[in-house]
Amino acid sequence: MTVLEVHDLSVAYGVIEALKGISFAVEEGEIVSLIGANGAGKSTTLRTISGLLRAKGGRVAYKGKEIGKLPPYKIVELGVTQVPEGRRVFTRMSVLENLEMGAYTCRERGGVKAGLKRVFARFPRLAERKNQLAGTLSGGEQQMLAMGRALMSRPEILLLDEPSMGLAPLLVKEVFSIIKEINADGTTILLVEQNAHMALSISGRAYVLQTGEIILSGSASELMQHPEVKKAYLGD
Amino acid sequence: MLIQQIINGLTLGATYALIALGYTMVYGIIQLINFAHGDIFMIGAFIGVAAASIFFHNFFLILIAAMLACTVLGVTIERVAYRPLRRANRLNALISTIGVSIFLETFMTVFKGPQPIGFPHVLNNATYRLGHTEFSSIQIIILLVSILLMVGLQGIVRYTKTGKAMRAASEDYDTASLMGININRVISFTFAIGSALAAAGGVLVGIYFNSVDPYMGVMVGLKAFVAAVLGGIGNIPGAMLGGMILGLAEVFGVAAGFSSYKDAIAFTLLIVILLVRPTGLLGRPLQRKV
Ligand SMILES: Nc1ncnc2c1ncn2[C@@H]1O[C@H](COP(=O)(O)OP(=O)(O)OP(=O)(O)O)[C@@H](O)[C@H]1O
Ligand SMILES: [Mg+2]
Numbered sequence: 001m002t003v004l005e006v007h008d009l010s011v012a013y014g015v016i017e018a019l020k021g022i023s024f025a026v027e028e029g030e031i032v033s034l035i036g037a038n039g040a041g042k043s044t045t046l047r048t049i050s051g052l053l054r055a056k057g058g059r060v061a062y063k064g065k066e067i068g069k070l071p072p073y074k075i076v077e078l079g080v081t082q083v084p085e086g087r088r089v090f091t092r093m094s095v096l097e098n099l100e101m102g103a104y105t106c107r108e109r110g111g112v113k114a115g116l117k118r119v120f121a122r123f124p125r126l127a128e129r130k131n132q133l134a135g136t137l138s139g140g141e142q143q144m145l146a147m148g149r150a151l152m153s154r155p156e157i158l159l160l161d162e163p164s165m166g167l168a169p170l171l172v173k174e175v176f177s178i179i180k181e182i183n184a185d186g187t188t189i190l191l192v193e194q195n196a197h198m199a200l201s202i203s204g205r206a207y208v209l210q211t212g213e214i215i216l217s218g219s220a221s222e223l224m225q226h227p228e229v230k231k232a233y234l235g236d
Numbered sequence: 237m238l239i240q241q242i243i244n245g246l247t248l249g250a251t252y253a254l255i256a257l258g259y260t261m262v263y264g265i266i267q268l269i270n271f272a273h274g275d276i277f278m279i280g281a282f283i284g285v286a287a288a289s290i291f292f293h294n295f296f297l298i299l300i301a302a303m304l305a306c307t308v309l310g311v312t313i314e315r316v317a318y319r320p321l322r323r324a325n326r327l328n329a330l331i332s333t334i335g336v337s338i339f340l341e342t343f344m345t346v347f348k349g350p351q352p353i354g355f356p357h358v359l360n361n362a363t364y365r366l367g368h369t370e371f372s373s374i375q376i377i378i379l380l381v382s383i384l385l386m387v388g389l390q391g392i393v394r395y396t397k398t399g400k401a402m403r404a405a406s407e408d409y410d411t412a413s414l415m416g417i418n419i420n421r422v423i424s425f426t427f428a429i430g431s432a433l434a435a436a437g438g439v440l441v442g443i444y445f446n447s448v449d450p451y452m453g454v455m456v457g458l459k460a461f462v463a464a465v466l467g468g469i470g471n472i473p474g475a476m477l478g479g480m481i482l483g484l485a486e487v488f489g490v491a492a493g494f495s496s497y498k499d500a501i502a503f504t505l506l507i508v509i510l511l512v513r514p515t516g517l518l519g520r521p522l523q524r525k526v
Contacts (some may be wrong), residue, residue, distance in 0.1 A: 076416030087409040090404050101404050104397070105416035124370055153416055 001028045001063065003157050003188045004049070004080070009058035011048050015130070018044040020212040021058060026190050031183050031200040033191040035233055036209035042192040043085050046159045050082045051075045077105045083163065087146040091135030095126055098134050098145055102133035102152030106163065119148040140171040147178065157188040164195045176202050196233035200224050208233070239516035240369045241487050249483020250382035252479055254437035256467070256475035257389065257459035258430025264406035264470035265426055266322070268329050272313060273434060274457015278450060279340060280306045280435025281442035282348065288356040295358050299381070302439045303432040310431025311424050319420070326416045352449035355442040378440045385436055386476055389429065393472060398425050406470060459502045468519025477517060498506035
């Protein structure tokens with residue numbers, strides 16, 4: 001089943017056209033990555049899917065249902081949750097409160113507790129620091145918190161915007177292996193990255209975004225061998 | 237003498253604080269200075285007067301009636317006059333708050349006349365003496381009610397789901413909506429609470445000075461705004477602190493012989509503090525706002 005379908009999407013900031021009619025799809029259970037350089041339009045794509053930005057044209061569908069006109073909170077309720085670029089944890093709130101905010105849409109009794117148990121099992125460091133202010137965490141810990149927080153809503157599809165940003169290589173490895181685990185547990189993933197090498201290494205398929213247009217797409221292994229990708233994004 | 241002034245200052249400061257909270261909470265979330273907030277305080281006082289004739293002078297029922305009515309009013313005003321301008325230039329919404337302010341003042345002038353009216357007798361004004369210190373039961377009630385409301389507010393903001401959502405939204409609006417928080421609901425809730433507190437302030441001040449008029453919210457509102465800025469706009473404990481400091485400064489200023497400059501004290505204090513600490517006493521040096 002197609003979880004997320006973006007069709008001919010165009011988005012502009014005033015006169016600046018950030019997306020010029022891009023199309024792609026994510027099937028259930030996949031890890032799909034969207035790679036591209038600085039300013040290619042990656043964050044714009046995710047922000048539009050999440051409802052923070054309104055498209056100028058085209059459509060976004062979640063499980064066949066058009067979501068392009070919904071407010072962000074309704075999109076989260078449907079099962080589409082984003083980990084924003086730069087982590088954006090609530091620095092003046094405790095780790096626990098951050099996670100509770102992630103579970104804001106949860107209505108079942110005991111749902112938050114169960115969610116915390118799951119997240120703490122995956123990120124034991126967060127359990128140790130649950131009463132600390134999120135602003136006092138290290139960059140890596142904040143990334144874990146941002147991911148844990150997003151998982152609290154039990155998303156069907158997780159949108160990740162540059163989870164490797166500003167992290168030391170060892171931490172990047174850890175983050176990516178966690179993404180793989182999350183996917184193995186049944187969450188579909190759309191990953192946005194500048195770090196094409198890492199992204200391709202865990203993805204099934206990928207799209208290459210350049211100045212608002214998708215210029216290449218295919219399986220991750222194909223793209224890794226593609227001369228243009230090698231030259232522009234893999235630094236070979 | 238000193239204790240006397242402190243009690244007077246805290247009484248005045250507590251009412252400033254109640255009103256300052258509304259400015260600061262709204263600013264914290266949508267960076268809007270709601271110039272109509274002082275008029276909600278005024279409407280609260282008038283509703284208190286009206287309620288006094290219904291509720292047989294029961295102070296608590298009067299207080300609750302004014303708070304509920306202003307909750308509805310505040311939420312409605314936001315819905316009708318501010319929300320449609322949310323995505324427009326910030327100046328537009330600011331002008332809209334001034335428009336609402338003028339509307340409320342003019343409406344009450346037409347409806348009730350410009351002359352101050354007295355507040356029906358709802359509290360027995362006993363005066364207590366402790367050595368040279370003299371304070372009235374009304375002062376004690378003002379202090380107690382204000383403190384109770386502020387403690388209640390802190391409880392809501394710290395421990396309830398909506399209160400936490402308020403804090404999240406005031407730190408990072410976009411990310412809060414990515415959590416599935418319905419920001420419009422949070423904003424309505426913020427206006428509801430801010431208006432209820434202002435209404436309580438209106439009833440208390442109306443009783444204290446035994447005077448209610450359509451323009452009573454102008455100077456008090458301006459001073460409460462100063463209190464909010466003093467404490468660091470957007471910061472809830474800051475608004476409480478700012479209100480108390482302002483109340484004390486005014487009372488001590490008058491006692492020191494500057495009574496003709498009473499209203500100038502607030503603004504002088506504001507200028508001095510902003511020169512030393514531009515973000516206010518408890519304000520954060522740099523806010524991450526997008
Ligand atoms: N708020 C904004 N106002 C105006 N232009 C913007 C805004 N945000 C992004 N842009 C422009 O839109 C284009 C795409 O930006 P976007 O943030 O989507 O890129 P990105 O691929 O996420 O880049 P990065 O890797 O740096 O995060 C860029 O040219 C950028 O300058
Ligand atoms: Mg980006």
